[in-house]
Amino acid sequence: MNARQVKSDLESQYPHKKIIFLPPDNPTEIICEIDPASEHPSHSRIIAVIDKSATHLHKVSTESYTVLKGELNLFLNGQKKALKQGESYQIKPWTIHWAEGNET
Numbered sequence: 001m002n003a004r005q006v007k008s009d010l011e012s013q014y015p016h017k018k019i020i021f022l023p024p025d026n027p028t029e030i031i032c033e034i035d036p037a038s039e040h041p042s043h044s045r046i047i048a049v050i051d052k053s054a055t056h057l058h059k060v061s062t063e064s065y066t067v068l069k070g071e072l073n074l075f076l077n078g079q080k081k082a083l084k085q086g087e088s089y090q091i092k093p094w095t096i097h098w099a100e101g102n103e104t
Contacts, residue, residue: 001051001103003027010047028052055098063091070104 003021010019010032017034021027028051037044050072065074066088074081074089076097083089091097 001027001030001049003030006030006049006103010049014047022054029054050099050101050104052101053099055096057096058091058093060093062093063097065089065091065099067104070101072099072101072104074099 007019007021007030010017010030014032014034017032018036020031020033022029022031030049032047033044034047035043035045047068055075065072065083067083067085069085071085072083074083074091074097076091076095078096081089
């Protein structure tokens with residue numbers, strides 16, 4: 001992932017928004033907080049540029065993915081779900097998941 005270029009693109013599209021590198025030293029996922037939960041605990045909205053996200057789950061929240069560019073493979077409790085540009089998928093709580101793409 002070209003982290004510098006991704007950061008520059010996000011800063012130009014979403015000025016003054018918080019950008020987070022995951023992991024910080026060699027990112028495989030970059031998040032831009034468009035509408036953070038700190039402003040309203042009921043929801044948040046981010047733009048994520050993903051090569052590979054960390055495996056995780058949510059105990060309460062439903063996570064929605066919409067592919068804006070490229071293709072994304074979601075892994076849901078070990079099952080692969082392929083998404084193409086324009087497609088969406090909602091991940092229910094307690095689903096162990098991660099995503100893989102190419103600056104998707």
